[in-house]
Amino acid sequence: MLGILRYGFINTKIRGMKREFITYEQYLKLTELSYDELIDELKRTPYGHAFRGMYRTPTPIELEKILLEELTKSYIKILKWLPTQAMRVIALHMMKYEAENIKALLRLKTLNAETERLKQHITPIPLGLSIEEYVKVYEESKDIEEAIGKLMELGLPIPLNEAIEGGVKDIKIIEARIEKMTYRELMNEAKKLDGKSSKSIRELLGLEIDLTNVKNVLRAKKIGIDWSELEEYIITPTYKVGLKKLKNAFERGDYNEALREALSKDYPNLINTGLEALKKGGLEALEKLFSREIFRNYKRVWVSGFRYDISPVLAYLTRKMIEMKNLKVIAYGKSFELPKERIMEEIIV
Numbered sequence: 001m002l003g004i005l006r007y008g009f010i011n012t013k014i015r016g017m018k019r020e021f022i023t024y025e026q027y028l029k030l031t032e033l034s035y036d037e038l039i040d041e042l043k044r045t046p047y048g049h050a051f052r053g054m055y056r057t058p059t060p061i062e063l064e065k066i067l068l069e070e071l072t073k074s075y076i077k078i079l080k081w082l083p084t085q086a087m088r089v090i091a092l093h094m095m096k097y098e099a100e101n102i103k104a105l106l107r108l109k110t111l112n113a114e115t116e117r118l119k120q121h122i123t124p125i126p127l128g129l130s131i132e133e134y135v136k137v138y139e140e141s142k143d144i145e146e147a148i149g150k151l152m153e154l155g156l157p158i159p160l161n162e163a164i165e166g167g168v169k170d171i172k173i174i175e176a177r178i179e180k181m182t183y184r185e186l187m188n189e190a191k192k193l194d195g196k197s198s199k200s201i202r203e204l205l206g207l208e209i210d211l212t213n214v215k216n217v218l219r220a221k222k223i224g225i226d227w228s229e230l231e232e233y234i235i236t237p238t239y240k241v242g243l244k245k246l247k248n249a250f251e252r253g254d255y256n257e258a259l260r261e262a263l264s265k266d267y268p269n270l271i272n273t274g275l276e277a278l279k280k281g282g283l284e285a286l287e288k289l290f291s292r293e294i295f296r297n298y299k300r301v302w303v304s305g306f307r308y309d310i311s312p313v314l315a316y317l318t319r320k321m322i323e324m325k326n327l328k329v330i331a332y333g334k335s336f337e338l339p340k341e342r343i344m345e346e347i348i349v
Contacts (some may be wrong), residue, residue, distance in 0.1 A: 010081045011312045020046045022323055024349050031343045035334040041062070042082050042327070054272040060331045061119060061131065064305035067324045072126035074320055078126075082230070086310050092186040092316055095157050097321055099178045100170045102151060102160060105134055109147050110171050115139055120332050122324050129154060144171065159185040168251060172223050176216045176233035180342055181237045185210055193310065200311040206239030207297045213241060214262045219284055221258060227251075227290070255283075287343075293349045295322055322348050 007311040022030075022045060030038055036057050043051045050066050058066065075094070077086050103123040122134050124346050133154060135150055141147035150166045156164075163181040164174060183205065190201040213234055220230040227250055234246060241262055249262035255278050270293065301315035326347040333343035 002093060010078070011308070013081065014078070014312050014316045017316065021319060025346060026220075027326065028344075029349060030327075031333070031340040033334065035331070036304075038331065038334050048229065054314070059326070059334050063331050064123070064324075064328050067327055068124055068126070071320050071324055075126040078317065081312070082313070083190075084199070085312070089186065089189050089193065089310065090313065090317065092157075092159075092182075092189055094125050094128070094317065094321070095160065096154050096182055096186070097123065099160060099163075099182045100126075100130045101134065102156075102164065103175045105138055106147060106174060107163075107171055109138065109141060109144050114338070120328075123321075123328060125321070130310050142348065143175075165229050170223065172219050173225075173233065176219070176230075179212050180233050180315075181215070181236050183212070187237070196308060198248060198307040198311040202239075202312060202313070204297065204301065204311050209235045210239045210241040210266070211294060214249070214259070215219055215283070215287055215290060217246050217262060218255055218258060218286070220250065222283065252326070259286075261342075288348075292348050 026041075026045065030041060033041055039051070039057050042048070042063075047067070047070060050070055059132070081091065082090065100308045101122045101124070105118060108118050108121065115137070116137050117139060118135060119131060122131055123135075124130055137147055137150040137154070151164065152161055159181040160178065163178040187202070187205065190197075190198050190205075193201070200233045215235060217230070227247055230250065231243070231247075234243065236243075245262060245265070251259040252258040252261050256275055259274050259278065260271055262295055263274065270289075274286055274290060281288075290340055296317070298318045300317040301311050333346070
């Protein structure tokens with residue numbers, strides 16, 4: 001009972017913070033401005049206080065540090081309100097974004113991309129590795145294997161260390177391992193919470209698990225591995241799209257048939273848009289579509305009424321993290337003078 005009342009207090013506080021978020025209309029306006037105008041406009045948003053005393057226009061990396069400081073303040077403030085077990089779940093949930101950074105670094109290393117591209121793709125998390133640490137690993141590593149060794153020396157969370165160790169060199173397999181280890185640890189920890197919170201996290205993360213598994217089935221078809229190898233990297237326990245359904249999808253002839261098979265029963269609303277994404281931009285476009293659907297799932301928590309569990313906390317921090325990513329995309333896009341349409345394709349709203 002005390003736990004329920006505590007979540008009631010926390011979620012009342014969080015719902016009072018909803019005005020902090022950048023609106024869709026504000027995103028549209030920001031993409032129409034020059035970089036200098038973008039900074040001036042941000043000073044008129046809830047981030048405005050962070051620019052006080054700054055008398056020059058910050059670079060995109062300096063802007064990112066400002067945004068990270070604001071996110072870290074929100075993160076620490078919320079952690080202070082939570083019971084100890086819930087803190088662990090929140091920390092693991094944020095670890096998902098550290099995992100994304102590691103995947104981006106390793107993916108770019110396989111392409112021998114310039115360091116500047118790494119800076120654009122990495123979004124540091126509160127109390128995680130810094131941009132400077134990622135850049136140092138990237139520049140001092142000649143290949144994926146060496147980058148993995150240097151990352152492990154930095155003291156990553158145990159699930160991420162487990163995911164990248166072992167000598168696997170195929171980037172897609174490494175990414176699938178990272179995803180499986182991250183969600184496994186998160187779901188195991190969520191089971192230790194009270195019944196309401198445990199159930200709400202299962203429902204909230206279920207869509208992520210399903211769409212990540214579907215994405216990895218399609219990736220596996222692309223790189224030509226067999227089901228017995230892929231099955232090792234499926235995130236379990238699955239949610240709605242079970243192992244049998246995933247295997248049937250894997251055995252279909254092409255991406256379109258595989259996608260239809262995987263989504264037909266539980267996510268029919270995503271089939272047409274998914275096929276359109278595949279046609280337009282292949283797996284990369286489909287992954288962006290899935291990311292937007294996952295984000296909408298978190299946003300739904302805000303409009304579903306008051307809750308006496310942990311899900312609004314996860315939704316709040318996820319929205320803040322995605323907002324930071326979006327503002328970073330806009331900032332770099334404007335600094336490179338990319339068109340508004342190109343920038344809007346990249347942000348998640």
